Amino acid sequence: MAEIHIADLEAAINWWRERAPAGDGLSLAPPLQALAELYGRLVWARATTVPPEAFSAEAWDAWLAWYETTPDTPCIAICxxxxxxxxxxxxxxxxxxxxxxxxxxxxxxxxxxxxxxxxxxxxxxxxxxxxxxxxxxxxxx
Structure with missing residues (x-):
């Protein structure tokens, strides 16, 4: 089973930071909170990848929202x-x-x-x- 790399998790966090900035400067929007918790566990474990099943439902939904903004295929029509x-x-x-x-x-x-x-x-x-x-x-x- 493929795992999610920390770089993709960071990209999703940064994408959400642009869309849901902390209004009071202290609290995170729920999607950011979910991704940040997972990111913190990943860093604490000194891991670079995380299996999709380790995501909470909210973190997975937040990650998928970012994922939907990325290109689906690397194809450039020269196969x-x-x-x-x-x-x-x-x-x-x-x-x-x-x-x-x-x-x-x-x-x-x-x-x-x-x-x-x-x-x-x-x-x-x-x-x-x-x-x-x-x-x-x-x-x-």
Missing amino acids: STSQGDAVCKGCGRSFDEVQHWPAFSPAQKRAVWRRISAEGSAWRFNRYAERAVAGGASAPK
């Missing part, structure tokens, strides 16, 4: 797996990842996004980066 490549030169996903993408969970999709972003070798991250943005799919956040 070399259809030409027999094991890994797509356009997006960096494996043949199996491309084929099974619609069935992937949000955690699985974010794990793939994280891997291909870290590798940075796919064309979406270099020679066709502008195509990824212009085509409606943006680089991962």
Whole structure:
């Protein structure tokens, strides 16, 4: 089972901070509170990933709200797996990842996004980066 990386948890927290700032400067909005509690446990344990089942219902809903704002697929419409490549030169996903993408969970999709972003070798991250943005799919956040 894919786990959520701390960087995605931080991104969700920052997204919520922009949308639900503390009015009194002291208290957090409920979605932020839920994510912050999980983040605190993750940091306390010195862990970098957390399984989705460790999220409270409120934290999961808050994380999913952020997730819905991220691009679903890294595809830039240059699929070399259809030409027999094991890994797509356009997006960096494996043949199996491309084929099974619609069935992937949000955690699985974010794990793939994280891997291909870290590798940075796919064309979406270099020679066709502008195509990824212009085509409606943006680089991962």
